[in-house]
Amino acid sequence: xxxxxxxxxxxxxxxxxxxxxxxxxxxxxxxxxxxxxxxxxxxxxxxxxxxxxxxxxxxxxxxxxxxxxxxxxxxxxxxxxxxxxxxxxxxxxxxxxxx
Amino acid sequence: xxxxxxxxxxxxxxxxxxxxxxxxxxxxxxxxxxxxxxxxxxxxxxxxxxxxxxxxxxxxxxxxxxxxxxxxxxxxxxxxxxxxxxxxxxxxxxxxxxxxxxxxxxxxxxxxxxxxxxxxxxxxxxxxxxxx
Numbered sequence: 001x002x003x004x005x006x007x008x009x010x011x012x013x014x015x016x017x018x019x020x021x022x023x024x025x026x027x028x029x030x031x032x033x034x035x036x037x038x039x040x041x042x043x044x045x046x047x048x049x050x051x052x053x054x055x056x057x058x059x060x061x062x063x064x065x066x067x068x069x070x071x072x073x074x075x076x077x078x079x080x081x082x083x084x085x086x087x088x089x090x091x092x093x094x095x096x097x098x099x
Numbered sequence: 100x101x102x103x104x105x106x107x108x109x110x111x112x113x114x115x116x117x118x119x120x121x122x123x124x125x126x127x128x129x130x131x132x133x134x135x136x137x138x139x140x141x142x143x144x145x146x147x148x149x150x151x152x153x154x155x156x157x158x159x160x161x162x163x164x165x166x167x168x169x170x171x172x173x174x175x176x177x178x179x180x181x182x183x184x185x186x187x188x189x190x191x192x193x194x195x196x197x198x199x200x201x202x203x204x205x206x207x208x209x210x211x212x213x214x215x216x217x218x219x220x221x222x223x224x225x226x227x228x229x230x231x
Contacts, residue, residue, distance in 0.1 A: 008124050008155050010198065033127030036158065041200010062168025066126050068161035068175075072200075081168075 001026045002092035003055075006099075008033040009044035014098040019047060021096075024054040029080070029088055031060040038064075039072040052076045060085060115226035116147045121156035123231060125175065126166065131159045132174050134231030139177075142184035149188040149225070150181070151218065152210070153195045156231075160191070160206040178208045192218050 003022050009015040015030075015037050022028055028051070030038050037044035038059040048057055061079045064070040073079060080088065089095060119138050123130040141148055152160060159175065166173040181189070189210045196202065196212065203212060213221065222228060 006127070008127065011124070011155050033124045033155070036124065036155070036199070039200070043198045045200075063126075066164055066166040066169045066171070066173075067124070067158060068163040068165075070165075071163075 002095045003028045004097045005034040006032040009037040018098045019051045029058040035063045038077045118149045118225040118228045120230045122154040124155040124158040130231045153192040
């Protein structure tokens, strides 16, 4: 399954819930304000790093760029563009958007 | 009533302390941009304006934004223009910066960093607090 999160982890608990429910081998794509969680020094960084043992974390590049965060992405997080976003959706049987 | 008359009497001598509190990240919601526009409008009224950035609001001031990819306006450079409108009191909360791994060097404008206690005192002395 592909999990998509779009809200800041320091404002909502959607990423936390997502990481709790994401099973081994699934993918988590961070978009919009959720990309801050994949940056060095963020309060959510430790949780994201721990989650990477079981799930692959992706972050949307244009959203990182727009927020001035492209140079701060955590090691192990894969940055994708809009084409990569579409690929992820087609590669997985189902999607869960954590609104 | 007489207070109200004074306020409306050309506004001469009536300067109130206004604080605009910014707590939202840019782009994901419209709050950051709308808040900034309200602050710019407030400059026309010659009031004592402070801008505060706490929680995800500190992300509004990050250097090096490039919004081309998401096709929205990059309003972060507008914070640099605030000085020209005599809005020079910009405060960020230390705890919010620390929680996000940010330092003053990461910000696009000069700010005063206050800890939560100092921020609380500043907030308590305001006449009007408007939150975004």
